[in-house]
Amino acid sequence: MAPIPRLRDYSGPALLSYGFRPFFLFGSLYAGLSILAWLPMFYGELQLSTAFVPRDWHIHEMLYGYLPAIITGFLLTAVPNWTGRMPLQGRPLLVLLLTWVVGRIAVTASARIGWEAAAIIDNAFLFLVAAAMGREILKGKNWRNLKVLIAIVILAAGNIVFHIEANLAGGAEYGIRFGIASTMMLIMLIGGRIVPSFTRNWLARENPGRLPAPFGHFDVASMIAAGIALLMWIGFPDWTVTGAALIAAGALQVVRLGRWAGERTWRDRLVLILHIGYAFVPLGFILVGLSSLRLMPSGAGIHAWTGGAIGVMTLAVMSRASLGHTGRALVASTTTQILYLLLVIGAVARICAAIHPGFSDTLLHVAAASWAGAFLGFSLTYWTVFTRPRVGN
Template sequence: MAPIPRLRDYRGPALLSYGFRPFFLFGSLYAGLSILAWLPMFYGELALSTAFAPRDWHIHEMLYGYLPAVITGFLLTAVPNWTGRMPLQGRPLLVLVLVWAVGRVAVTTSAWIGWEAAAVIDNAFLLLVAGAMGREIIKGKNWRNLKVLIALGVLLAGNTLFHIEAHVLGAADYGIRFGIAATMMLIMLIGGRIIPSFTRNWLVRENPGRLPAPFGRFDMVTMVAAGAALLAWIAAPGWSVTGAMLIAAGLLQVARLARWAGERTWRDRLVFILHIAYAFVPLGFVLTGLAALGLVPTAAGVHAWSGGAMGIMTLAVMSRASLGHTGRALVASAAMQGLYLLLIVGALARVCAAVHPAWSDALLHLAGLSWAGAFVGFALVYWNVFTCPRVTA
């Protein structure tokens, strides 16, 4: 994302001057703190007044609580670049943040207020974001980017399905797979654009030689194969054909990643971490395919996708975008590199906990504390980035 071209004469708190600031800050805090609640919930030491089963609360708040906050922060910062219009700031931005926060409270207290009320309040955030984005894109006559409304609509549909399924059936299996599959498609689409682009820019400047392959027919084939495999997984996760499709899609994603020359970017940690994050995409496909064949637990692939691809990719994008949009140098500090490493360790530990049940207690604690430390640590390391004015010199 390029710097926002123009701003209103804004005199309020810096935190509310750009959409990414509050949503990246509070989203990352929530991602970390909610895991600290989830660990005692998992072991039966804590109970929340939610209508969801404990597992479903945990998954819902990652898929439909944390991720929409990050996506919203990204869109509120990108759309003004696309349209040339003023960004959302001040009170309107505060309203969106509060609606998101109230949604988190509503889901967590849904046993008190009722699942229907919680679903309405929770979905209100995505509806408001879609309305705000649609208005800006239409007024800016930036018709080609109306497709972002499709992504928001998919999240809204998945969230609605999650609430209904959890109430009617007691568990949100289809809603979970739908949300994971939709998020993975977004990562493959957006990652397939930004990772080669950022890599090319750095290599041309710092390390001439082999460059990432441009987006082409091979990328289209990998996306179609991945989409078909994910649809099969949503519908029939235990079917052997689904397993074969997932493994084949994973191998194609390995080849896709190898074409981006990521091994040549290790000196720029802001770029290199994007490649590491994307590596969990094919790992998740292969492990989920093996799970469909009954060879590994389902949780292994799901957590490669969620803890690895989703977690590391969002942290990588937030850390890079926040620096660029506040006028700071695009350099990963030593502290930020430590947080990247912490999250990688946590993601691998969570996958291993599923594969090796005998070690699960220690590995689950390592994974949970690593995740919490990475996201809360990010909020603390970037506190001034989010709350102080843009650097002008």
Template structure:
């Protein structure tokens, strides 16, 4: 994302001066702390005041709690660039942050307030974000980016379906797959824009030679194949034809990634981690495809997508955007690289836990500890980045 072109004469706390600041900070803190609560809840050592089963609370709060916070932080920073309008700051931004935080409390305390109230309070955040983004995009006449409202709309629908399913059936199913599919499409769309761009910029400056392929028909075809496969997975996850479509889409996404010259970015870890994160996209497609054909547990591929593609990609984008938009050097310090390593470890351990049940307890604790360490570590390491004014030359 390019620097925001204009700012209001803002005199309030630095934390509320840009959309990414509060949402990246509190979202990452929540991602880490929620896992520390979920592990004892999963093993029956902690009782949460939620109507959700421990598994569903964990899935919901990662998929419809953490991820919307990061997506919102990204959009609140990107949309002003797309439209040329002023970014959301101060009290309006605080309202969105509070709506997100109240939603997390409502879901976790839903046994006290009832599932209907929790669902309405929780989903209000996504509705408010969609309204805010739609207003800015329409007033800025940036019609081509209205598609982000589709992703937010699908997430909102998936969230409501999740709540209803959990109440009526005792466990969420379609709501989980719908949220994952919407987020994966968003990652492929945004990743396909920023990864080749950042890679090209760095290679031209630091390592001349082969450059990422430009967006073309192959990218369109691979995205269509992925969208069709994900739609089939949402509707019929255990159908062998779905499995074949997912594997084919995974192969196309792997080829798409290979066209971006990621192997040439080793010296810039801020760029390299984007390629590592995207590698979990095709891996997830293939593993979920194998699961549809009965060869693997479905959770292996699902966690390649959620813990790998979503977790690593969001942290990679947060770290890079936070440095760039606060005037700091775009460089991954040793602490940042350690955070990346923890998160990659968490993702791989969680995938392996699903594939190798005999080691699942050990690997689950390893994955949970590494995940919590990565996100809480990121929040602490970037605390001053989020809470202090932009660095000026």
């Protein structure tokens, strides 16, 4: 990200001085706590007053609960840099945060308040985010980033589909695939911008030599192939042609990642973790493709995308942005590196739990403990980063 633009005069809590602060903090807390609730729900030891079946609650709160909070924190920080306009601060930011919190409560209590009311309350957040982003992009005349706004609107549409399908059909199969597919496109879109950019900046300064390939026709082709494969997967997940398209798209993403010179970044863990996180994107494509060909359990690829790509990429972006935008050195501390390792271990354990059912109980506990440890550890480690003024102020 570029340096923070000039801020308005602001004398309120530091937590509400910039969008990444509250959403990264409360989003990471929620990510860890919801997984601690999910495991006893999975084993029938805990029941919540939600209209969703336990699996759907878990998936929904990861895809449409945790993830939108982190995306919002990122965009509220990035869009002012893209447009040159002032960031959201103070009371408007608090209103947005409380809308997200109320949405989490509504979904979890949807059996009491009714699924229709819960759906309306829950979806209000993403539409407010889309409205805020659209206003800034339009007023800043930053037309090239309209595609990010479109991705947010698509994610909101997926949330609507999820609620309707889960409560009318008894399960949210299309809503789940829609949400995962739109998220993968967003990761490929934003990741394709920030991963090679941060890599280039570090290599040019610290390790002269081969640099990431510039964005070009290959990137466009690989994104189009991925988009087509994901659309096929949403509608026809069991088709052989879908499996072949997913595997081909995964292979193209492997090549795309290889063009970013990630193997040369091992000395900078803040950059290296971005490459590791992105590597779960093509892995997910290939594993889900094998599942469509009935050669792999479906959960393996889905968790490569969710626990791996979503989990690792969001933690990588949160840690880097939090340090950079509070005036701290862009260096991954030992604790931060441990958090990265925990999350990668958790993602691999969850993938393996789907592949090896005989070891699933142990691997599920490892995955849940690693995920919760990573995100709760992040929220505690970075608590002062989010709640204290920018260094040097």
